[in-house]
Amino acid sequence: xxxxxxxxxxxxxxxxxxxxxxxxxxxxxxxxxxxxxxxxxxxxxxxxxxxxxxxxxxxxxxxxxxxxxxxxxxxxxxxxxxxxxxxxxxxxxxxxxxxxxxxxxxxxxxxxxxxxxxxxxxxxxxxxxxxxxxxxxxxxxxxxxxxxxxxxxxxxxxxxxxxxxxxxxxxxxxxxxxxxxxxxxxxxxxxxxxxxxxxxxxxxxxxxxxxxxxxxxxxxxxxxxxxxxxxxxxxxxxxxxxxxxxxxxxxxxxxxxxxxxxxxxxxxxxxxxxxxxxxxxxxxxxxxxxxxxxxxxxxxxxxxxxxxxxxxxxxxxxxxxxxxxxxxxxxxxxxxxxxxxxxxxxxxxxxxxxxxxxxxxxxxxxxxxxxxxxxxxxxxxxxxxxxxxxxxxxxxxxxxxxxxxxxxxxxxxxxxxxxxxxxxxxxxxxxxxxxxxxxxxxxxxxxxxxxxxxxxxxxxxxxxxxxxxxxxxxxxxxxxxxxxxxxxxxxxxxxxxxxxxxxxxxxxxxxxxxxxxxxxxxxxxxxxxxxxxxxxxxxxxxxxxxxxxxxxxxxxxxxxxxxxxxxxxxxxxxxxxxxxxxxxxxxxxxxxxxxxxxxxxxxxxxxxxxxxxxxxxxxxxxxxxxxxxxxxxxxxxxxxxxxxxxxxx
Numbered sequence: 001x002x003x004x005x006x007x008x009x010x011x012x013x014x015x016x017x018x019x020x021x022x023x024x025x026x027x028x029x030x031x032x033x034x035x036x037x038x039x040x041x042x043x044x045x046x047x048x049x050x051x052x053x054x055x056x057x058x059x060x061x062x063x064x065x066x067x068x069x070x071x072x073x074x075x076x077x078x079x080x081x082x083x084x085x086x087x088x089x090x091x092x093x094x095x096x097x098x099x100x101x102x103x104x105x106x107x108x109x110x111x112x113x114x115x116x117x118x119x120x121x122x123x124x125x126x127x128x129x130x131x132x133x134x135x136x137x138x139x140x141x142x143x144x145x146x147x148x149x150x151x152x153x154x155x156x157x158x159x160x161x162x163x164x165x166x167x168x169x170x171x172x173x174x175x176x177x178x179x180x181x182x183x184x185x186x187x188x189x190x191x192x193x194x195x196x197x198x199x200x201x202x203x204x205x206x207x208x209x210x211x212x213x214x215x216x217x218x219x220x221x222x223x224x225x226x227x228x229x230x231x232x233x234x235x236x237x238x239x240x241x242x243x244x245x246x247x248x249x250x251x252x253x254x255x256x257x258x259x260x261x262x263x264x265x266x267x268x269x270x271x272x273x274x275x276x277x278x279x280x281x282x283x284x285x286x287x288x289x290x291x292x293x294x295x296x297x298x299x300x301x302x303x304x305x306x307x308x309x310x311x312x313x314x315x316x317x318x319x320x321x322x323x324x325x326x327x328x329x330x331x332x333x334x335x336x337x338x339x340x341x342x343x344x345x346x347x348x349x350x351x352x353x354x355x356x357x358x359x360x361x362x363x364x365x366x367x368x369x370x371x372x373x374x375x376x377x378x379x380x381x382x383x384x385x386x387x388x389x390x391x392x393x394x395x396x397x398x399x400x401x402x403x404x405x406x407x408x409x410x411x412x413x414x415x416x417x418x419x420x421x422x423x424x425x426x427x428x429x430x431x432x433x434x435x436x437x438x439x440x441x442x443x444x445x446x447x448x449x450x451x452x453x454x455x456x457x458x459x460x461x462x463x464x465x466x467x468x469x470x471x472x473x474x475x476x477x478x479x480x481x482x483x484x485x486x487x488x489x490x491x492x493x494x495x496x497x498x499x500x501x502x503x504x505x506x507x508x509x510x511x512x513x514x515x516x517x518x519x520x521x522x523x524x525x526x527x528x529x530x531x532x533x534x535x536x537x538x539x540x541x542x543x544x545x546x547x548x549x550x551x552x553x554x555x556x557x558x559x560x561x562x563x564x565x566x567x568x569x570x571x572x573x574x575x576x577x578x579x580x581x582x583x584x585x586x587x588x589x590x591x592x593x594x595x596x597x598x599x600x601x602x603x604x605x606x607x608x609x610x611x612x613x614x615x616x617x618x619x620x621x622x623x624x625x626x627x628x629x630x631x632x633x634x635x636x637x638x639x640x641x642x643x644x645x646x647x648x649x
Contacts, residue, residue, distance in 0.1 A: 016308045016361060023356040024304040028297045031349040038168050040346035041202075045171070045260040047335050047347075048204055048288070055206040056284055060186075060276040061235050062214040063087070064242035065103075069217035077241075081109050082117035087221055087239065089121055094223045095233030098190035100127040100182055102162055102240030102255075102272050105148045115151060122155040127186045129162040132178065160185035164257065164274065172257040172269075175201045175278060175287050183278035190236045194282035202288040202344060203281045208265035212276050214242070236279070240272025288338055291345040303330060303350035307357035315362040323358050327351050403525030408465045409479040409517060409565060410542050411452070412549035413443055413486060415460040416512040424509075436460055439511060442489035450482040455536050463546075465537050468524040476519050476568030480595070483515045483559050516548030518562030547583035548592060555579065556638030557594045566593035574599045576607055578639060580615070596635050603632040614643075621648035 030036055065077070073079065084101065091099050105128060109115045122128075131146040147159050160182030165174045175197045178184070187194035206212075217239070219226035241255045256268035259277075269277075281287040291299075303326075310322045334347035415421070415436075425432040440462060447454055447464040451472055455463040464482070466475035494510050501508035520541025527536040541562075548560040555578050566575045576596040580589050596604065610629060613619050626644050630637045 013312065015364070016312065016357075019360050019364070020304040020308040020357050023353055023360060024297075024301045027304075027349050027353040027356060028300050031296055031300065031346075032293060034168065036349070040348055041167055041169070041171070041173060042263075043334075043346055043348050044173065044202060044288075044338075044344055045263045047331075047338060047344075048202075048260050049264065050335065051339060052204055052206065053284075053286055055211060056280050058235070059212060059280045060100075060238045061232060062212050062242070062270075062272050062276060063091075063217055063220045063237055063239040064214050064270070064272065065217050065240060066242045069219075072216075072218035078103075080111070081105065081114040083221075084239075085118045085121045087217065088118075088126060090221055090223060091232055091237050092125070094227075094231065095235075096125075096237045097234055098125050098127070098186055098236045100129070100160060100186045100236070100238045100275065102129050102182065102238060102275060104129050104131055104146060104162070105152060106131075106146045108149065115149065119151045119155050122152055122157040124156040124158070125189060126157045127160045127182060127189055128152060128157050129182055130159045132161050132163045158185050158189055162271070162275065164271075166257070170258060171262065172259050172274060173202050175203050175281060181278070183275050183282055186236055186238070186275075187279055187283050192283045194279075195285045195287070197282070197287045198289055200290050202290060203277055204286045204288060205259050205261050205269075205277055206280070208261045209267045209269045209273065212273050214273075238272045238276050238279075240270060240275070242270035242272060286342070288342050288344045291343055295345060296349060299345055299350045300353045303353040304357050307354040308361075311358055311361040311365075315358070315365045319358060319362060323355065326354050326358075330354065403523055403527075405521060406468050406524055407475075407519065408467050408522045408524060408537055408539075408541065409475040409519040409568075410465045410522065410537060410545040411447070411463070411479050411483065412516045412546045413462045413464075413483075414514050414549055415439065416514055416553060418460040421509065421511075435509075439490070439493060439513075442493060443486050443513075446482045446485035446489055450478040450485065452478065452482055453535070456534065465522070465524070465542075468537065469535070474568075476517075476565045477572055479517050479519075479565065480561070480569045480573060483517060484595070484597075486513065486515060487558055513558060514549050514552040515559045516545045516550070516552060516562075517559070517565050518542075518545035518548055519564035519568065520544070520562070544583065544590065551581065551583060551592065552594075554642070555592070555594070556642040557636070559594050561593040561595075563591045563593070566591075569593075569595075573597070574604065576604060576633070576636065577611060578636075594636070594639070596633055598635065599633050606632055607636070619643075619647065621645075 031040075070077065073083070084103070088099055105115075105118070128148040130148065133144045133146070135142045135144055145161075147153070148157070153159065159180065161176070161178040161180055162182045163178070164172055164176050167173055176183075177199055179196075184194050213231075215227060215231065220232075220237075220239075223231060255271035257271065257274055259269050259274070262268065306326060307323075310326065311319060330351050331347045334345050337343045337345055421435070422432060425435070440457065440460075443462055444454055447462070450466075451470070452464045452466050453468060455465055457463075464479075466472050466479050472478060490511060490513055494508075497511070498508040518541050520539065522537045522539035522541050524537040525535065527534055527538065544562055548562060552558060552560040557578070560578070561569060561575065566577070569575055574596045575593050576599070577591055577593050580591050582589055596607070599607075606629065610619070610625060613625075619625070621644050626640045630640050633640075
């Protein structure tokens, strides 16, 4: 049979499993939306620029159609095609391995001789840009492909589609999916073996704008005059517009795009440099594949399970540390996969799933803790002092509900002659109730002030115990202190009643109480039915305490202590044994004790000598010892009178 702890743990596991499943399902659904995809891509931007690969040494050289070139050439764009022919010849002469012109020559030139001049220099080492555009209309979607003039292709020039794919936020991250893209065709012409990336593969950047070696167009026309001799030897060359030194997002730019670097540089990258980046990604196989939906969902499920394991026992301030460590590990795992395996698994959705489970369980635990604190406060506010209730609510682990065996000190307090008082006040029930409340209130305060637990009120009787639900190493001493406080409070109340009676001209009512205290093993916990219960104590020690309270009147003292209670109390108070009795319901002989406040040690020695003679039957009613003891021990005067009366029969 499972214990209550095992049942609670099983219940927590079941609830945590449901929470993890719900969070994993919800995050998985959200992660598959288009909007979330853009968030993942932004995470890629930040991760991809950390520890990115260096720029390949054999990468393309950029010939920029820029403002300095326009100033030197002295002509507005577009330039005559015969000028491009001169550039191709100059680049070949400088040792270029392959040349790509990111310029579309789809329409005949105004001067046919310019087209003829360009066509004559074209060959299989030249790639001319083409374009492919998707045109959407209400009726249909149509791809329109634009290619250079046939006269250029007849001379062996190749066509490379220069179109690029932008993400939904306008950032260029993806490798174009065209099998005859400009970079693919250029790599093939140059004799390299470009990879064929999967759809939606992400390119890695090498830096902001002008990271690639870049020369102005006018310099490339005459490299011998403007450039080092080895600038183009054995290199591929990409010619394209670059009209701004570092175009910005706000300023915009012609044929310029935002990339992952734009997050930090805020600058746009020219189209020619974009193609160079794509070229190196394909040739050196640096592109990053995006994980599919199955891998992404698996990562989310694993993160949810990890979070469930982290909070399986409980949630506390340590959970924050575990959560921070888990998030760091998730991001490191994503970064490691991107760098080592060239696979991008976004860390955001798994991180969100981990936080969702951990924070969700922490919220549930907080709500449960609040509920338990309220329940404890409600349950024990009637039994304990506010300070103890607050302590118990702050640390419920000190409470074991449902019953446990503990050593308790139990106190019973009853009003002497309550039947007579009730008879006298039978015509004034409200006055009787008020009187009892005036008595029980200070008696209860005495218990609570000494860290006791009030078990119940039985008419005019009060039952209390110590050492539960909170541990109290000095429970017996505190119980005896509470009894002394009760007797003091009773004296104060009787003084008030006497003054009131005197003022009203009626006989005073003097209240008396009897108290029995015993220490022993008890079972303490919630007692009652499933719908209504009390926190109470049961056991032989409880019964004996009740019997001691009833027996106190027979000995003429207001307080009787059991043997174990007296043993503990003797460390702080003067305690005197009164008798050895067999109480109703018990066969064992029980020594009983009381307090002898103010008694001297010689007086107590004389009392012990008296007990020895009493137990041996050597005391007679006319023995003069009683008068001597009454004078030596005034607190026990009534006890000695009762003893004399008992002997006289």
